[in-house]
Each structure stands twice: as C-alpha cells, then as structure tokens.
Amino acid sequence: MNGVRILLRQPRSLVGAGILLVLLLMGLLAPLITPYDPNSLEFGPFMPLSAQHPLGTTAIGQDIFAQLLYGARLTLLVGAVAGLIATILSVTLGLTAAYVGGWVDEAINALINVFLVLPGLPLVIIAAAFLRGGGVWPVILVISLTGWAWGARVLRAQAMALRERDFVQAAVASGEGPGRIIFMEILPNMTSLIAANFFGAALYAVLSEAGLSFIGVGDVSLVTWGTMLYWAQAKGALLQGAWWWVAMPGLGIALLGTSFALLNFAIDQLGNPRLGWGSVKSPRRKLAPTPPAAGNALLAVRDLDVGYVTPQGTVRAVRKVSLDVAPGEFVGLAGESGCGKSTLAFAATRLLNPPGEVLGGSVSLAGHDLLSLTPEALRQVRWKEFSVVFQASMNVLNPVLKIREQVYDAMQAHGITDPARLDARARELFALVGIQIRYLDSYPHQLSGGMKQRVVIAIALALEPKLIVMDEPTTALDVVVQRQILQEIAEVRRRLQISIVFITHDLSLLVEMSDRVAIMYAGELVEQAPAHDLYAHPAHPYTQQLMKAFPPMTGPRERRSGIPGRPPSLSETLPGCPFFERCAVRMPGTCDVKPLETFTVGEAHTVACFLYDPAVSPATKELALSHALNPVIAKEVQLESVPNSALH
C-alpha cells in the first residue's frame, strides 16, 4: 500500500513501529530470553540486581526480568484486543449514525456525547469492581465499552462528509445496496482514520489496564505490567529500595503508549497532511540580486519557478514564468483550474505556504527584490506597496474579531495609529466599496458573501497600494453581486491609478476589463497580448480553444465546444509543449521534442507555440494545419495567425 510506504519513510512512525516490534518480540521470545518462569517462587525475596537476575526478584522471590518479559504478552494483548473492539464499536456506531441519519443518528450522537464527558477511568473502576475476578476478559470488555466514543465521533463526522461526496452519491443513485456502499465506497476511504483510531484506543486501553491493575481491580494473579506495579506497591518495593521493580514495568507501559501515540499521529497525518511536522516558514532565498526591471514596470516577474515539494516528488506548478505589470495597468491572468495561476500569484507575493516553494527566478516590485527581503522589510512593503484579495474571501476574515479591528490593524501595522484618522479612513473605504458604516462593528459571520468581499476589497485599498493582486475575487458570488463588485473595482482603479493583476478562469470577463491578458497552461505562460488583440487574434491554439468555450455577447448563436483531454500532470518533466496532447494542430517531431520557446507575433503580443517559430519549416506547419482534428480551429489558425507569424 502506498500509505504504508510513506509511513515507513517517516522517522516518527519508524520509531513507533520499532518500539512496538521490540516489545512484541520481548513478549513472544520470553522463553528464549529468560530461563525462569515468571510465577515460580524459587528464589529469595528482594534479591539485588545481578547477572543471574538482571532486575532482582520480587518480595516472594519471582524473577522480575522474567515477569517483565512475560508481562509484555498480556499487556499487548489487552491493548490490541481492547483497541480492536473499541475501534469496531466506533466504526459500527459512527458509520450507522452517518449512513442511516434521522433519529438513529440523533440517538447515537447523544450516546457519543455522554460517553465523551463521562470520566472514563472512574467508570471503568466501578464497572470492573463489580465484574472482578474473572481474568483478563472482563477488563478488556469494560475498557472497550468506555473507549469507543472519541473514535465514533471522528468517524461519524468523516463518514458524513464522505456520504456527500460525488462518488458515494453516484453509487446511491445507481442503486447500490447500503452494505455495498458502506464497504466498497465509504470504508476504503477511511482506512487511515480507522487505523489512527485503533492506535489511539489501544493507548487508552493500555493505560486503563495499568490503572485498574494498580488499584487491584481486575485479576492481579495474572502477570501484566499493571499487576507488576500493583504487587510492587503492595509489597513496599520502594521502601525496600527496589525501585527498578516499579520503574521498569512503568517504563514499558510508557514506551508502549508512546509507540501507539506515534503511530496514531503518523497515520493521522497521512489523511491530514496539514498536521505535518515539517517547517512552515519558507526559507528566504539567497539569490544573486535581481537585475533592475526592464523599462518602467511596477511588477517584474522573471523566470519564476514554483513547485510543491511532496514525499512523492516535486510538482512543478509554475515553470519559468515572466510577467510585467506597468503602473496603472490592469493585467488579466487566465487559465483552467490547476494551471498554476494562483500559485504564481502567491509565490510572487511571497505568500506561498509549504509544501509550496519558489525554486528559482526573481520578483521585483517598485524596486524591492521581493524574494530576498528580510521578513521585517517584507512586512513593511506588504499592503503599502501591494495588497492581495484572495480567492476564498469567505474565509479570509478572522471569525472572532470585529470587522473594525480587521480594517484598523492593516493600517496600524503601517504606522497609522491615530483613532480619529483610523475611523475616518474606515468610513471612507466603506463608502468607496458601498457598504454601510454600521457593519464596521459586526463580526464576519453576520455579513453576506458579497459584503465580505467588499470588506476585503476595502481593506485592500486601505493604504492605497500601487498594486492589488486579485485571485478570483468574485467567483463565489452570484452574478449580480459579481457585476457590481467588478464595476466598483474598475472605477476605484481608474480613480486611484492602481495596477491590478486579476486572476480568473473567466476569459470573457478579462477581455472586457483588462488592458492586457496573459494565458497560463500547465504552469507555463503560453500567450500574452493586449486584451483587444487577444480577442481579435488569439494566437495560441489553446487560447483559440478557450475563446471557443464562451459565447460572444453579440453575433449568431453557435454550438460551444469544450477542449477534449486533460492538462498533463505537473509532476512530469515535459520535453516539449505541454499542450501537445490536446492540440489540434500539433506538429509531432517538433512540438513534443523541442524545449518550449516564446515568439513575438505582434505589438506586445507573445506566444509559446512552434507554429510561430521561424525555424520550423512552413511545410511542417501546413501539414499540421491540414491534419487538424477540428476544422474550425484549422481555419482560424490558417487565416489569422500563420500569416501573422510569417511576418516576423
């Protein structure tokens, strides 16, 4: 299994598994390691440590080392079996609640809540006191019955989330039975959670057993690490100075518990990579100083390489992208989901979180070399020179602070501390984006999505930055609100002469609003042109396809066509053009072998396509165009673009 392989690469799960293995071997190989029976009374009481008795003897003359080895057996058994039963209970109850729903869910959930807050150990003690004397099984049973609730809660929540997912819904719709859905669709997606839960329950079981044995409920005639501690305490081991009689079994329990906890954590992390142990601070890059940006560009991104470093390898999400933004310019950045446009924005503003990492290139903004600024210098540049409006602005505001504080703190961080000035500016900003002043004293959850977005835009304008990066700022909003907000953005920008980088997958929107449009595909910037030029003469086959995918506002109705195929995986290293597989006019032997290059096809119009490569023979291009899979595209390339490229 893939998960197991990843686990074995982590030092912590390795240590956990290692400890568990050693303890297991101790129990299994006990007869080989020690010649003594853990229960025989053949030696003198309280014998000191010696070669013959590495841990001395008990008050009644048993060999402590032998007891420690044999004690591992029952201790592990209790942990494993009680953990298993508790897990089975958790899975059964959690899944039943999530799957059946209705009053069954209500009832199970109430039961879970009760068992979560009932103090477990006292309950176990009472229950075991009534069931005492029956060997190890009543203890296991009682522990399992009190240890399932936490797991059931987690699994119920996960199963409910899974139940809403498409593939489960599809299975329900196709008439699969509940058993099949649970066992074939839901359970396989919860294995890591269930495994983590097992180790958590086993930890609880081992500690509970130790506690129970220690106070003498449970069966103290058995040899477990817990009962060893019971006898050590009962016979006054510490008063006799035989501290090792107490220390060793307890250490065994603590180590076993640690190994369970390590495995629990490591497996948990498989399902929830955010909990990773790794570093969160992206290291400041030590690069050669950036050459000053060409011309008068406000933002100059040069050969930016960005990747996500994962255990499976590095995913190169942005590949040698260069992009300039002039002062006051509105630049649109478009592409399909997953093409790297958001990653580009985050990396260029140094907001990328691990595992994302800038692998090369430079970003210069208003004279600052952004990627090599010290944290404090970066902090001062942020918001003053450039601000950012995020994609998911639903969650961008801190839920526990009032809006007012979140508007203020951006300004306070940059030296505006006078309360009157802060208040005046906040009012000004709210008026600018069209929200009532009274919402300043609301909490984020009291605002609608559209209002939150306006608040975020107001905050972004607070210090009148030179540049605002907007990452799909309106995608989550309904069309009417979207339009209003876009109009406000356009107006504010014109009034304040702010540059905007606007990221979206909505090309029609960009063509309408932008001065210049850049198209990304599979981490590459494939075309850049003035908006009107791009609209009239899209040069890259991918751009042409994108244009086909949305209807024009005027003109006859036509059938819209999508782009067949999918973008290549970003973890691959592609020798040639990333669009090759999906391209209707590809040139085998050229596009799939030559490293991608960018060609200029017009005034400020560049494209990364070999159809415009003067080094490729016209015959090859003709051949590709005549073989085109889609006649509409072939025509367009032929009529519009090829002659254009021939000029250069």
Added chain:
Amino acid sequence: MSYLLRKLVILVFTLWMAATLNFVLPRLVPGDPVSVMLAKYQGRLDPSAVDALKIAYGLNDLGSPVAQYFSYLGQLLRGDFGRSISLFPTPVADVIGQALPYTLGLVGITTILSFLLGSALGLYSGWRRGRPVADGLTPVALFLNSMPYFWFALLMLYIFAFKLRWFPLGGALDPFPGPNFSSGWWSSLLRHAVLPMFTILVTSVGGWLLTMRNNVVSVTSEDYLAFARAKGLTERRILSRYVLRNALLPSFTSFGMALGFVVGGSILTEIVFSYPGLGFYLYQAVVGLDYPLMQALFFIIALTVLAANFAVDLLNVLLDPRIREGRT
C-alpha cells in the same frame, strides 16, 4: 441561548446516564453485592450495616425494578447517598463533603495550570514548527502523555519524599498543622500538595500541548492567517489576535473530554500520595467493597467533571461570537 440550553440538556442527560449506570451495574452482577460482601466480611459486619446495604440496593424493597429505580432517583435528587459500609455509620454524603475540597483544590488548580502551560508550549511548538526545540517538544509530550500517572507519582514519591525527604510521604496536612487557615496550616497544605500537583502537571501537560499544537497548525493554514500575513501585520499581533484566539477555541471544546481523563489519572495520583480526596476514598471503597460509597463517588466525580465542562462552555460563549449568535 440555544447553545447553552443544548449543553445543559446534554449535561442533565449525561448525569442521568451516570445515575442509571450506577443503578444498573450492581444488578448485572451474578448474585447480589450484599451476599458478596457478607461473604467477604464473614459475619464481622454490623447487622445494622447489613440492613443499610439492603436498603441501598433495594433488596428490602419488594417493588418492581421500575419502582426501585424511581425511588433511587428520588433519593439521589435529595442528595441521599445512603451510609458508607467501610466507614459505617458515616453517611456517604459526609465522606464526600470531606474529600471534595481536597480534590477540587488539587485537581482543579493543577488542571488550570497544566492547561495554561501546555497550551503555551503547544502554541510555541506549533508556531515555530521546524525549529529543533519546537519539534522536539512533540515526542516528549507524546511520552509524558503515555506515562501512567500513578507510576510517575511513585517515582516522585520515591525520589523526593523517601530518598531526599524534601516533601512528606503522604496525606494532605501534618497531624497538628495549627488552626485552620493559619500560616502554619497553609504551609503544611502546600508542602503536601507539591508532589501530587507536580505529578498531575507533568503527566497531563503533554495532552494540552499536542492539542494546542494541532490547533495552531490548522489555524496556520487558514485563509485568514494568510490574509493577516499579507496585510503585513507584526508577528506579535498575528500570534495574539489571529492564531491564539482561534486555536484556543477547539482546545476549549476538547477540554471536556480531556478533563475526564485527567480526573481519572488524578484519582490514581491521590491514591499514591494518600491524598484524602475523592480518588483516595474511591480506592478505599473499592478495596473495602463499599458499594454505596463507590457509586456516590462516581456520581460526584461525573457531576464535577460535567460542571467544569459547562463552565468551559460558558467561557466559549464569551470567546466565540459565532456561538454567541447561536450558530455552532
């Protein structure tokens, strides 16, 4: 306040479950507990104690189990837990009244200290992820969290009370500490409390650390944190207003579940240090087969834990505006 109302309903429901478990458990045992005890005490038991026992278990009551159940609930509501067998004829309520302040003082104060210390360390560990100390705290916390409380208590007792004689071997006060609340009394109380407190602190701090660290890590990947960074806020501001506030909330929510575990461990700690709190008497009750005391103690422990939980819920309302509005 639908949130608090719901919490209150769960609290009452849980208490009722605890009471019902108390009622059902003795009746699940093959034979009846009274004859088990009679056999154990082999006629040394006071006849009036036998009567008290029979009353406690409704064995003198020939009514239906349902009628027995309701009269049991009625007694419970009046705070009538019957009489202790091992300390006959002391009423169980008196024993609890004596023990409760010690447990509340010891476990209550230590739990709050441990929560604060653990959360502070967890905040550091989560926020400074990638540094050796911050990352090293996690395995240490895992180990501390996996130690049996009573084992660590025994080691502390051995080293600091038995070997070094820095602290008393057990109990809560010296035999003659002076008048109540005098300075001598306080210093005696404190000296007796140091080792149990330290034990509970060390063994429970790891849990809070891990919880807080996880919360901090999830808050770190929230969009509002990226936004706060993008705004150029100072580290201190981000940490106090954005990370801490939001990471503490789930910590509070899991407080209740962890509390049950801490209380369980504290019970064992009390036993080791012969600290005369609820746990110590629970042990005495288990050893002496004193079922009425045992059940009353379980009920009171459950009640205390639930009350603490409810207090935390109240605090949650103050800290989270979303809950204040009735959204959860």
